[in-house]
Amino acid sequence: MLRLALKMLFGDRAKYAMLVCGLSFCALLMSQQTSVFCGLLLWTTATVRNIRVPIWVADAKVEQVNEVVTMREVEVQRVRSVPGVDWAVPLFWSILQARLPDGTFQGVQLTGLDSASLVGRPAKMLEGRIEDLQLPNAVIVDQVAIEKFAKRGIRLHVGTVFEINDKEARVVGICETERSFLGQPYVFTTYSRALQYAPLQRKLLSFILVHPKKGTPVPELVHRISTLGGLRAFSSDQFAWDTLIWYVRNTGIPISFGTVVILGIVVGIAIAGQTFYLFVHENMRYLAALKAMGAGFSVLAKMVVLQAFTVGFIGYGLGVGLAALFGNAVLRKGQPPFYMPWQILAFTGVVIILICLFSALVGLIKIARTEAAMVFK
Amino acid sequence: MSTPPSMDYAVKTTALGKTYGKGDNVVQALKAVDFEARCGELLMIVGPSGCGKTTLLSVICGTLHYDTGSVSVFGQDLARLSSGKLTAFRGKNVGFVFQQFNLIPTWTALENVTVPMLLNGSSRASAETAASALLKEVGIGDKLNALPSELSGGQQQRVAIARALVHEPRLLICDEPTAALDAASGKKVLQLLKERACRPDRGVIVVTHDSRIFPFADRIAEMEDGQIKAMHGPGECQSLYV
Ligand SMILES: Nc1ncnc2c1ncn2[C@@H]1O[C@H](COP(=O)(O)OP(=O)(O)OP(=O)(O)O)[C@@H](O)[C@H]1O
Ligand SMILES: [Mg+2]
Numbered sequence: 001m002l003r004l005a006l007k008m009l010f011g012d013r014a015k016y017a018m019l020v021c022g023l024s025f026c027a028l029l030m031s032q033q034t035s036v037f038c039g040l041l042l043w044t045t046a047t048v049r050n051i052r053v054p055i056w057v058a059d060a061k062v063e064q065v066n067e068v069v070t071m072r073e074v075e076v077q078r079v080r081s082v083p084g085v086d087w088a089v090p091l092f093w094s095i096l097q098a099r100l101p102d103g104t105f106q107g108v109q110l111t112g113l114d115s116a117s118l119v120g121r122p123a124k125m126l127e128g129r130i131e132d133l134q135l136p137n138a139v140i141v142d143q144v145a146i147e148k149f150a151k152r153g154i155r156l157h158v159g160t161v162f163e164i165n166d167k168e169a170r171v172v173g174i175c176e177t178e179r180s181f182l183g184q185p186y187v188f189t190t191y192s193r194a195l196q197y198a199p200l201q202r203k204l205l206s207f208i209l210v211h212p213k214k215g216t217p218v219p220e221l222v223h224r225i226s227t228l229g230g231l232r233a234f235s236s237d238q239f240a241w242d243t244l245i246w247y248v249r250n251t252g253i254p255i256s257f258g259t260v261v262i263l264g265i266v267v268g269i270a271i272a273g274q275t276f277y278l279f280v281h282e283n284m285r286y287l288a289a290l291k292a293m294g295a296g297f298s299v300l301a302k303m304v305v306l307q308a309f310t311v312g313f314i315g316y317g318l319g320v321g322l323a324a325l326f327g328n329a330v331l332r333k334g335q336p337p338f339y340m341p342w343q344i345l346a347f348t349g350v351v352i353i354l355i356c357l358f359s360a361l362v363g364l365i366k367i368a369r370t371e372a373a374m375v376f377k
Numbered sequence: 378m379s380t381p382p383s384m385d386y387a388v389k390t391t392a393l394g395k396t397y398g399k400g401d402n403v404v405q406a407l408k409a410v411d412f413e414a415r416c417g418e419l420l421m422i423v424g425p426s427g428c429g430k431t432t433l434l435s436v437i438c439g440t441l442h443y444d445t446g447s448v449s450v451f452g453q454d455l456a457r458l459s460s461g462k463l464t465a466f467r468g469k470n471v472g473f474v475f476q477q478f479n480l481i482p483t484w485t486a487l488e489n490v491t492v493p494m495l496l497n498g499s500s501r502a503s504a505e506t507a508a509s510a511l512l513k514e515v516g517i518g519d520k521l522n523a524l525p526s527e528l529s530g531g532q533q534q535r536v537a538i539a540r541a542l543v544h545e546p547r548l549l550i551c552d553e554p555t556a557a558l559d560a561a562s563g564k565k566v567l568q569l570l571k572e573r574a575c576r577p578d579r580g581v582i583v584v585t586h587d588s589r590i591f592p593f594a595d596r597i598a599e600m601e602d603g604q605i606k607a608m609h610g611p612g613e614c615q616s617l618y619v
Contacts, residue, residue, distance in 0.1 A: 001495050004484055011483020289479040292440050293540075294468015294496045296461055372440035375475055376431045376552045 001295075005303035006310060008283065015282075018275045019311040020318065023352060026268025027319025030261050031340065031348040032326055037257040038344065039337025044247050045240040046180035047109075051091065051120040054218050055210035056239045057225055060232045064243035066182060068093060070203040075231060079208050082224050084216035089114035091207040092194035095184060099163040106148055108141075108187040109180065110164065112194025119209055122188060128158050128173025133190055140173040145185030147334075164197040179334055181247075265351055272315075273359045276308060280363035284370060291372040304363045312356035316349060387451060387548050387580020388414040388437050394445035395432055406432040408603040409446065416547075417577040419570065419593060422584045424600035430584045431552060433600070437582070438471050438550050439463045451547055468496050472541030474570075476553035478533045480525040486512060486536045487521040493544040504543075511539040515569055531562030538569060549574050551583040555590055567593040 009016055047065050048056070057079055059069035079088040092112030097105045113120045113133070121130050122140065132138055141156065149156040160171045169187070177186045189197070195204050210233070212221045218235045225233035234242065248254050280287070287300055327338040395407040406429045414420045422430050435441035436448060439455050448455045451470065458466055472493070480489045487508050494504035509521055515535040517528075525533050534554060541549055551570070555563030567583075567590045574581050583594070591597060597609040 001492075003501075004481075004488055004492070004495075007488070008481060008483050283481075285477070285479060286481045289473070289475065289481075290492065290496070291464070292438070292467065292473055293493050294464055294471075296464045299496065373435040375440070375473070375479055376435055 001299060001303060002306055005306050008286075008303075009279075009307045009310060012279065012282075015275055015279045016311065019272055019279070020315045022271025022275060023268060023312055023315025023355065024318035024322065026264050026272070026355065027316045027348050027352055028322045029264030029267070029319075030351060031320050031344055032323040033257050033260045033264065034344045034347065035323060035327055035338050035340040036336055037253065038341065039339035040181065040253060041244050041247060042339045043179060043181035043337045045243045046178040047093070048236050048240045048243070050122065050177045050180075050186065051111075051209065052123065052236075053119060053209040053211060054236055055212065055222060055225070055233055056236060057088070057208040057210055057231050057233045058206075060230050062232060064246040065239055066180075066243065068206045070201065071205045071208075071231075072203050073205050075205060076208050078228055079210060079225055079231070082221070082228065084213050084221045084224060086211045086213040086216075087117070087119075088208050088210045089117055089119045090191050090205050091120055091209050092191050092198065092204065093206040094194075094198060095182065096164050096197060098169070098187065099166075100149065100152060100154055101160070101162060102152060102154060104152060106152075107182075107184040108145070108164070109182065109184050110194055110197060111186055111188050112191040113188060114209075115190040115192050118190075119211075122175035122177055122186070124176040126174045126176055128171075130173065130175075132172035133188065135170075135172055137168045137170045137193070138172040138189065139169040140175050140188040141171055142175050142177040142186045144177070144179060144183075144334075145187065146174065148185055165199060167197055169197070179337075265355075268352070268355050269358060272311070272355050273362055276311075276359035277362045277366070279307075280304065280366050284366065285375065287367055288370050288372050288375045291367075291370070292375050297368060300367050301364055304367065305360045308356040308360035308363070309353075312352050316352045319352075320345060320348060385416055386413050386449075387416050388412070388448070388582070390433075390437070390446060390448045392446035393433075393436065393443055393448060395429075395436060395441070395443045397432075406603055407436070407443070410603070410605055412598060412605055414548075414580045414582050415596075416580050417575065418595035419575050419581045419583065421591065421594040421597045422582065422600060423586070423588075423591070423597055424606070426586070428600045429603045430600055434550055434552055434582065434584055438473070438548070439467050468493065469544070470547050472544070472546035472549045474534070474537050474541045474549070474551040474554045476556045478525070478530075478537045478557070480533055480536055480540070482525055485522045485524060486517055486528065489525070489536060490540045490543050493540060493546075497544055499544075508539065508543055511543050512536065514573065515539050529562070530558050531565060534558060534562070534566050535569065538566065538574070542574060547579050549579060549581045551581070551585075553585055553587075554583060555585065555587045560589060563587060563590060 059071050061069045076088055076090050079085060094110055095107050096110045098108045099105055118130060133140060146156045158171055162169055198204060212218055222233040222235055225231060327340055330336060330338045390410055390412045393407050393410040397404045397406055424430055436443045487505060490508035490512060491504035494507060512518055512521055515538060517532055517535050520528060554566055571593050595611055598605050599607040
């Protein structure tokens with residue numbers, strides 16, 4: 001009977017197609033939008049992953065990594081004096097305007113690394129050597145900078161010269177970074193040169209990067225530094241999480257994505273539920289005939305549930321598959337952001353299962369209410 | 378009149394009553410119907426539209442609840458069966474032929490005919506063997522894999538008859554089996570029923586408006602306004618309404 005139930009479903013091409021389309025649209029919308037949402041959130045924490053240190057220290061007012069409250073440089077000394085600190089180095093990070101050779105401007109994330117150690121250096125150099133940052137006026141730019149410059153017809157390469165605040169910046173290397181939420185390219189230089197590029201301010205230190213001594217647990221050290229007063233320390237994981245949560249709480253991003261996801265669910269329920277109801281409704285004569293011929297409620301229920309879950313399964317596969325294809329294409333291009341952890345697949349699956357259950361229930365209620373005697377009508 | 382032992386009856390009803398609706402809209406569809414169908418005969422129920430023929434049939438086969446009186450099918454009082462048991466009883470003992478055929482449009486002739494056996498727990502293989510043998514018998518042997526839409530009305534009703542008989546039910550219920558067919562096909566269907574369905578251990582009940590098929594009946598129950606008005610024996614069927 002179950003084989004025949006499937007034939008009944010597949011035989012009704014129009015409704016079958018409609019059901020699968022509705023459910024795959026729903027699955028696509030949900031998984032794609034949540035993946036873009038997750039990708040976007042991930043972008044907000046790109047700096048944490050690009051700099052790669054276990055502990056970040058910032059002004060006590062700082063809540064997330066894309067926000068800078070400058071500190072006095074003596075704070076580095078204070079942190080170094082905390083027991084358990086292996087090393088602590090300054091980091092300059094700020095958005096500044098670069099003036100390109102054609103006279104136009106481009107915002108950049110100027111990142112000044114401790115001159116001696118170059119802690120926070122990019123993970124991957126595509127061209128040039130990181131050590132060349134010690135050369136006069138040297139900067140290293142990332143792949144995003146190449147894209148941005150290329151849009152203006154400027155081919156960026158080792159040796160290109162541009163200006164930041166009227167001061168010369170000479171490209172000595174090209175690195176690969178994880179793209180950030182802010183969209184501007186990273187420009188790496190040394191801490192001391194970053195201060196020269198930056199507009200004059202009383203305090204210029206953005207972050208202090210810390211590494212614990214062997215045997216000192218990160219949380220322990222984070223706690224010790226935070227109790228110094230005026231400073232706040234984060235483990236890198238915590239900093240990333242705090243940043244994510246900050247964006248969820250303080251921006252409209254979750255609302256706009258949430259709306260689309262809810263829309264997807266509503267459309268899915270509406271299309272799938274309604275089509276399935278229609279499917280059962282139009283087959284009511286036949287289901288009633290089966291009932292008259294001795295098919296009990298449990299047999300009919302199994303048939304209907306199988307039908308609902310079959311379209312659910314196929315719709316889910318198609319929808320998630322399309323979302324993954326989209327993600328694949330997008331990741332190759334670099335944007336928009338896309339991150340599809342298994343939780344998204346599971347979440348989408350659960351929602352599709354709920355929609356199927358709902359649809360099957362609607363059909364079953366109809367079947368239970370029908371008298372087998374209607375076949376004689 | 379002496380009463381034969383109850384097991385000779387395929388169906389027996391006593392003082393059967395059924396009303397539809399409530400309040401002002403009450404319709405008394407069956408008014409204390411005493412009726413019996415015997416094994417081995419083809420019994421027709423005839424009468425004007427709305428007289429309660431379909432209602433009687435639905436109650437007899439246990440697809441409709443009745444209000445008063447009793448129905449027994451092969452000695453089994455239907456009121457004593459739970460709804461699940463009743464469905465199973467129907468699946469095992471009753472075959473149906475409907476006016477609208479009710480063949481499932483996306484299943485082949487063969488698949489449609491296997492259904493009653495599958496519902497009774499037969500394997501697909503044995504159901505298909507029995508179904509294809511029966512379809513050959515009713516003259517559809519070359520259309521086993523045709524969809525109902527690819528068959529003529531007469532052919533569809535033959536498939537439906539095969540479906541009604543495949544699980545060897547003891548009672549065959551036909552509601553207006555010829556209403557959707559032309560005269561020639563209708564006659565052929567009745568011939569088929571007469572030849573294949575009528576057996577000494579089986580009751581066959583045919584509800585019909587179609588006076589052209591009256592001669593095929595062994596007895597005819599004439600209904601009017603929810604009651605059996607007259608029973609006509611074998612001798613009279615030839616002459617009625619022709
Ligand atoms: N589900 C229902 N609800 C209310 N009234 C009904 C229902 N089914 C039948 N009736 C009424 O019960 C009476 C008997 O109906 P039934 O269908 O048994 O007649 P019938 O003899 O089969 O008629 P026909 O020859 O037109 O098929 C009619 O008056 C009909 O209107
Ligand atoms: Mg009727």
